[in-house]
Amino acid sequence: MSGTGRRVGRPRAQARPESGLPTREELLEAAAELFTTRGYAATTTRAVADLAGLRQASMYHYFAGxxxxxxxxxxxxxxxxxxxxxxxxxxxxxxxxxxxxxxxxxxxxxxxxxxxxxxxxxxxxxxxxxxxxxxxxxxxxxxxxxxxxxxxxxxxxxxxxxxxxxxxxxxxxxxxxxxxxxxxxxxxxxxxxxxxxxxxxxxxxxxxxxxxxxxxxxxxxxxxxxxxx
Missing domain, CATH: 1.10.357.10 (Tetracycline Repressor, domain 2)
Incomplete structure (x- = not known):
């Protein structure tokens, strides 16, 4: 938490273009793309996080898996x-x-x-x-x-x-x-x-x-x- 009581955001793995979407929605967009193109079984949480521009550990703040x-x-x-x-x-x-x-x-x-x-x-x-x-x-x-x-x-x-x-x-x-x-x-x-x-x-x-x-x-x-x- 910050000194103002506000939750500090999770760090991103890399810079990426602004989409205007909240991080949770960006993760869902990344998962949607990978699940429907690569396949659900073949997609890892690391791949989802990478596509969304997050560290894998940061993704778990939003989804358990x-x-x-x-x-x-x-x-x-x-x-x-x-x-x-x-x-x-x-x-x-x-x-x-x-x-x-x-x-x-x-x-x-x-x-x-x-x-x-x-x-x-x-x-x-x-x-x-x-x-x-x-x-x-x-x-x-x-x-x-x-x-x-x-x-x-x-x-x-x-x-x-x-x-x-x-x-x-x-x-x-x-x-x-x-x-x-x-x-x-x-x-x-x-x-x-x-x-x-x-x-x-x-x-x-x-x-x-x-x-x-x-x-x-x-x-x-x-x-x-x-x-x-």
Whole structure:
């Protein structure tokens, strides 16, 4: 601590260009780049610290290890969507179909955001099985349940028998997360248009008739604008 009671910052390993990001975010950016290009297993904490311009020992002030970096990155891919889902499910001034469109569109945009395809980290064996990532899996399950709740409130979803509904819910959620594999194969040139088109496709999978799609698209966009205001 300094004489003023303020924590003294950890020393950096080397000078680097100013990014404007807090040190913790710089470490996450470095981990995102290395995990998605070099691979999680092949990346060391030293490599992350070096890329972020820190001494390895300094990195441990922010993260206990590689698993903590991965957990933080994973949670960042679902947390905003789960927060939006809570807002949307609590609204009664829009149809369930429009609210489902808005969630789909925002979720795809999040998965397309940034230079690194973080969603591909979902497929890591460690993420699927390790106890350390049980929290992420639970949050992802909450998000999937929010999709199902909105689908159940739609006209088409309400008419489905339980077994058919479960399949339809899996298909909608799988379509949204499918962006992970699409993005792995090739860059998505217009993420905004892609997100909107995927949300349209999700409503078609949900059973919405084609003649109402344009209206639901507009209502969904208005909902997103209202939620972000």
């Amino acid at each position: 590689k698993e903590d970096l991965l957990a933080a990155l994973l949670e960042g891919t679902v947390g905003p969507s789960l927060k939006l889902a809570a807002l949307l499910t609590g609204r009664d001034d829009a149809s369930a179909e429009a609210r489902l469109w808005a969630l789909c569109r925002a979720d795809v945009a999040l998965l397309c955001d940034g230079p690194h395809n973080l969603g591909v980290l979902y497929l890591l064996p460690e993420v699927v099985r390790a106890e350390r990532f049980a929290g992420f899996r639970a949050v992802r399950d909450e998000l999937k349940a929010a999709y199902a709740a909105l689908l159940a409130a739609t006209s088409a979803g309400a008419r489905l028998p339980p077994a058919a509904f479960a399949v339809r819910a899996d298909l909608v959620f799988g379509l949204i997360e499918g962006v992970i594999l699409i993005r792995r194969e090739a860059p998505i040139p217009d993420a905004e248009a892609f997100a909107s088109a995927t949300a349209d496709a999700a409503l078609r999978v949900a059973g919405c008739p084609e003649e109402v799609m344009a209206r639901l698209h507009r209502e969904g966009e208005a909902l997103l604008a209202a939620c972000s205001a």
